[in-house]
Amino acid sequence: MAIQVHFAQRPEANELLGRSPLAALTGMLLDQQVPMEWAFSGPYTITERLGTGDLDAHQIAAYDPEAFAALLSEKPAVHRYPGSMAKRIQQLCQYLVDHYGGDAEAIWRDAGSGKELFKRLNALPGYGKQKAQIFVALLGKQYGVRPEGWREAAGAYGDEGSRRSVADITGPESLAEVRAFKQEAKAAAKAKK
Structure with missing residues (x-):
């Protein structure tokens, strides 16, 4: 895989995300209720604490x-909710072991269509429709994984030139644009209530 990404805004964390499919899946799993760069730095922090170079x-x-929950809870914590996220990461990893022999990349390596890729991602513990769509977009836009129909499967996150999610982050400027989009969406949702 080994590509250059800019999600974590930390070179060593980005390097891991660029070469480790499991790190990318884990970062996406952690990407809720914390800033994106904190979530996507999480996999690197976990490797440091495990003393491994990879997940x-x-x-x-x-x-x-x-012990795994304690590892994620060490200061600074990997997530705002380290205990529940430790459980989710372990559930994700167990699912990968049970269904893909522990090979995270197998989820997309032979996916015959965007629809199939979305279905596989949506089945992952801790992933729902939105997370699966964002990850399909992330794979297509950043990792070059583009089975037929991937943009449609990603929904609006697959749109060319959009600034909706981590799939669109290529550096500090696009991070600011994605953050602004999310703040506007949050304000619009709040105004509806």
Whole structure:
């Protein structure tokens, strides 16, 4: 895989995200109720605390749940809710072990269509429709994974030139644009209530 990404705004975290499919999936999993760059730095922080250079689905799935939660809770915490996120990461890794032999990239390596890719991502623990659509867009726009119909499967997140999500971040300027879009969407939703 090994590509250059700019989600975490930390070179060492971005390097891991660019070469590790499991790190990218984990960053997306963590991307809720915290700033994107914090979420996408999480996989690198986990590798540092595990003392490994990469994430391994088998290792994480087999890790003692209390010890793994403690690992994510160390200061600074990997997430605002480190205990629940530790559980979700382990569930994700167990699913990958059970369904893909622990190989995260297998989710998209042989996906025959965007629809199939979306279905596979949507089935992941901790992923729902929106997260799956964003990840389809992320794969298509940043990682070059473009099965037929990927833009349609990604919904509005797949739109060319959009600034809606992490899929559109290529540096500090686009991060600011995505952040502004999210703030406007949040304000519009609040105004509706």
